[in-house]
Amino acid sequence: MNNLFSVGSPIVAATLLLLILFSVATWSIILFKLWKQMQEAKPMRAFNAAFWSARDWNSAAQVAQSGEGDMAKLAQAGFAELKSLSAEQNDMKHMGTPQDVLERMLRQQVQNIQRYHERGLAELATIGSTAPFVGLFGTVWGIMHALQDIGKSGSASLDIVAGPIGEALIATAIGIAAALPAVMAYNFFLRRLKVNITELENFAHDFMRLAQKHNFKL
Numbered sequence: 001m002n003n004l005f006s007v008g009s010p011i012v013a014a015t016l017l018l019l020i021l022f023s024v025a026t027w028s029i030i031l032f033k034l035w036k037q038m039q040e041a042k043p044m045r046a047f048n049a050a051f052w053s054a055r056d057w058n059s060a061a062q063v064a065q066s067g068e069g070d071m072a073k074l075a076q077a078g079f080a081e082l083k084s085l086s087a088e089q090n091d092m093k094h095m096g097t098p099q100d101v102l103e104r105m106l107r108q109q110v111q112n113i114q115r116y117h118e119r120g121l122a123e124l125a126t127i128g129s130t131a132p133f134v135g136l137f138g139t140v141w142g143i144m145h146a147l148q149d150i151g152k153s154g155s156a157s158l159d160i161v162a163g164p165i166g167e168a169l170i171a172t173a174i175g176i177a178a179a180l181p182a183v184m185a186y187n188f189f190l191r192r193l194k195v196n197i198t199e200l201e202n203f204a205h206d207f208m209r210l211a212q213k214h215n216f217k218l
Contacts, residue, residue, distance in 0.1 A: 011141045012141055012145070012167075012171060015134060015137060015138030015141070016171060016174060018134060019131060019134060019174045019178050020174070022127045022131050022182075023177070023181075025123065026124065026127050026182045027181065030181065030185045032120070033120055033185075033189055037192065043067070043068035043069040043072070044069035044071055044072075046068075047063070047068060047069050047075075050063045051071075051075065057210065057214050058218070060075075060210075061079045070117075071199070071200060073109070074110065074200055074203060074204060077105060078105070078207050081102050081105045081106075082102065082211060082216060082217065085098050085101060098216035099212060099216065102208060102216060106204040106207065106208065110201060113197075113200060114193070117193050117196070120189075121189060121190060121193075124186040127178065127179065127182040128179050128182035128183035129179075131175045131176075131178040132172070132176055135171045135173070135174055135175015136171075138168070138171025138172070138175070139168045139169055142165075143168045146168060
């Protein structure tokens, strides 16, 4: 680590430190999101099986109250809205037909869940797109600094040129190494998010169908 920062220019050393911080942030986000996904996968599958195994509408509502995961939250919000509709509240939030009110609430809930799971994706995208350029900046600056030192020494032999320029190229290598995991993780988590949102939208559609069958009452 000491050799890594023992470059001639403090700007290059600062660039290397920034790239290492990018890498630490990337892997922290990746490990955290993987842990969250593994933690939430089992409860979501359990709720999905229990909900569709319920004997009737009221039993499904009881399953939703004790369920965990995004799908359970969506069902809980749906049943809570049905209770509000049954109370015949006259406010701006409940204006319109029961179908419109419930559909709007379910759509908002899906969007809230999506925004929650999008946390960290912007950071991964930013690191993946900027890290190579940060590394390139460090390389260009390092080469400029090396050429200045070579000019002052008055010698351009291979042993004098290769060392400083080789050190400067390390910044580009670290920039690429920091960007690759960020880009790959971003694409992976974005794909998983799209699949999950599609499942939630399908569940919301089925919930609407069941609610309509029961006249939007609970």
